[in-house]
Amino acid sequence: MSIRFENGVFHLTNGRVSYMISLAGGKYPLHLYWGKKLRRVEDDLTMRLAGRDANDFNLHETPLDRLPQECPTFGMGDMREGMLHIRQEDGTTALDLQFVSHEVMKGKPVLPGLPSARGEMAETLILTLKDPENGIRVDLLYTIWEDTDTIARSARIYNEGKEAVTLEKALSVCVDFTEADYHLLTLSGGWARERAMELRPLVQGDQGTSTVRGASSVQTSPFMALLSPGTDENRGQVYAMALCYSGSFQGIVQVDQFRAARMMMGIQPFDFSWRIDPGTDFQTPEAYLTWSDQGLNGMSQQFHQLVREHIVSGPYAKTHRPILINNWEATYFDFNEDKLVDIADCARKRGIDLFVLDDGWFGHRDQDNSSLGDWKDDMRKLPGGLRGLSEKIHGSGMKFGLWVEPEMISPDSELYRAHPDWCIHAGDRTRIECRHQLVLDMTRADVRQYVTESISQALERGQVDYVKWDMNRNINMVGSALLPADRMKEFHHRYILGVYEVMRAITERFPRVLFESCAGGGGRFDLGMMCLMPQAWTSDDTDAWMRCRIQYATSLVFPPCCMGAHVSAVPNHQTGRSTPLATRAAVAMGGTYGYELDIRKLPEEELQEIEKLNQRVHAWQDVLLYGSFYRLQSPYQGNESAWMSVSQDGKRAVVTHVFAQSQPNARSDLLKLTGLDPAADYREEISGKTYGGDALMQYGIPVDAPWNDYKAQQFWLERVDR
Ligand code: DGJ
DSSP states (O other): OOEEEEEEEEEEEEEEEEEEEETTTTTTEEEEEEEEOOOOSSOHHHHHHHHHHHGGGGGSOGGGGGGGGGOOOOSSSSSOOOSSSOOOTTSSOOOOOEEEEEEEEEEOOOOOOOOOOOOTTTEEEEEEEOTTTTTTEEEEEEEEEESHHHHHHHEEEESSSSSSSEEEEEEEEEEEESSSEEEHHHHHHETEEEEEEEEOOSSSSSEEEEEEEESSSEEEEEEEEEEEEOSSSSSOEEEEEEEEEOSSSEEEEEEEEEEEEEEEEEEEEEEOOOOOOOOOOEEEOOOEEEEEBBBBHHHHHHHHHHIIIIOOSSSTTSSOOEEEEEEEHHTTOOOOOOHHHEEEEHHTTOOOEEEOOOSBBTTTTTSSTTOTTTTBTTTTTTTHHHHHHHHHHHHTEEEEEEEOOEEEEEEHHHHHHHGGGGGGTTTOOOOOBBBBBBBBBTHHHHHHHHHHHHHHHHHHTTTTTEEEEEOOOOSSSSOOSSSSSGGGGGGGHHHHHHHHHHHHHHHHHHHTTTTOOOTBEEEEEEEEHHHSHHHHHHHOOOOOHHHHHHHHHHTTTTGGGGEEEEEOOOOOOTTTOOOOOHHHHHTTTEEEEESOOGGGGSOOHHHHHHHHHHHHHHHHHHHHHHHHEEEEEEEEEEEEEEEEOOOTTSSEEEEEEEESOTTTTOOOOOOOOOOSSSEEEETTTTTTEEHHHHHHHOOOOOEOSSSSSSEEEEEEEEEEOO
């Protein structure tokens, strides 16, 4: 791995990919190349494309408009949208960022206040640019890792001038492509149908994905990729970007008059600004660039490696995760201690490790219309409080987990009556509730302190082993009682920085606890959250077939160890669909496995099946959660879905295939596997049959055509040494 400066070009490479930056006239950083490793830099090809010699570059002769840039701004000749936009004290915005110096460091710097990837096995290039007129300095940070073909980018903007300036746009990354012959892949959806894959050809003008909701949201996802024509799961060039941020974001691809594509991502510029006083600075979130010439699976392999090795942390990052049972869909708000202990007992007898108490344990919350913010045990439901319940659960040998929604406040709460100005609100306007709740103003230090303390006390009382951190509404009416009017546009970003601060404080105070983030399902399923909590609830939709789609698309960026996935009751509470227990389990094995149903109501036959499933999950967890994951058949393209994981040592693999509607007179099919050793043999545990790795990949494994709907088949392969 190396970062070199040769022939006026910065070359970042890990031996497999190259990223190159040149300097026009020694001043303006141009995007020269990103893709498969190049052996060396011959010349400044970008400038040759523009018909100029790099050294002769002159702003007046070669407009920046025609050149691919690393950190474009508006006002110096480039007529496209820029990455940074800064209003100076006199109201003007032209920004002339010129290269000053560079530095290469081992590892990577920590980004103040923001979650970011760790810098093991990494090197970072810092390019320093400065506007000679106004003292604005920008450091562009580029990190390259040895073990993943991913490059992290962010920018830090310093005010070294004498007057305050206002940052009106601060994206994290810009990549200028010299052509636009790509399809844009984004993820979009809604509640209970998060992250559906959408593919469209690029056209001249703007396209992309963005949100203004104050969260990465169920509607969008901070990810986009450009795919060369004909790209599929295993072939084709993919250029992908994902943002390490949980608030409002923008991802945009602009195709210009010359059919050059500019791809940018960062904090949503709508309703954003940030005042930078002299001597202070602003750090953008980190964005990850992943390139692959092996299609979408190739891209995902790189993202998964980044997430597993450099994003998730804590004692559960790489170890066994407990099988949990959550009482939400079993009881909703209708529970008492006896009922919970009964459910937990029944679950424990069948090999479930962790009982999670969901919403409704505090204040007087019998519905979703009260008590958020009052994190005091409801003694009507739990006569011994959280402590009493947790002692019973722990006493039986199970772990105990708890649901909280720390960022929220119910108008019907002691907290609201005591502090009506602690919620986000706009002066005297009627406060718009959503799910009967308001959002706490996490930009305020007093609010952050209250949340940290009250939640920590609840976790201590409950002696919890696991926390589900929920967030069930978005921010609409922006306003804070403490922020001055001229800083109100800082609100959204300050809010999310406040959330990160509280999450960091609580996760650090409880270092042995397993944290799972959640946001009305998968409404904050992003890399920012994943830096703080190693798993997230993927969706409130637990229907097996819908989950095939949601998990399939989520796996574009996230490995199975990040995706909370539960077996729930049938008919399913979100779709009314009934699917076999084995299918629900097979799909839930595509993530961190658990249950969300009233286990007491299941027939003995199903309880026995659950016992066996749990043994299997425990025995194969290293493959299911931490193996190399491949998508095989897309539920977006038909009636089937299939995926597989191969253990890191290559010795074991699990293959899952799901049929949706059965077809009359269908023939059995062959499912081609991937990621195996062609020279090795594999024995399938259930059938006892042995197959060659080459045959499994070239010819395929037979999957039966079922005559009933929603049938899953799983294959448990072990390498056999001859
Ligand atoms: C939304 C979550 O996604 C659900 O799993 C559940 O915890 C409810 N909130 C509780 O209010």
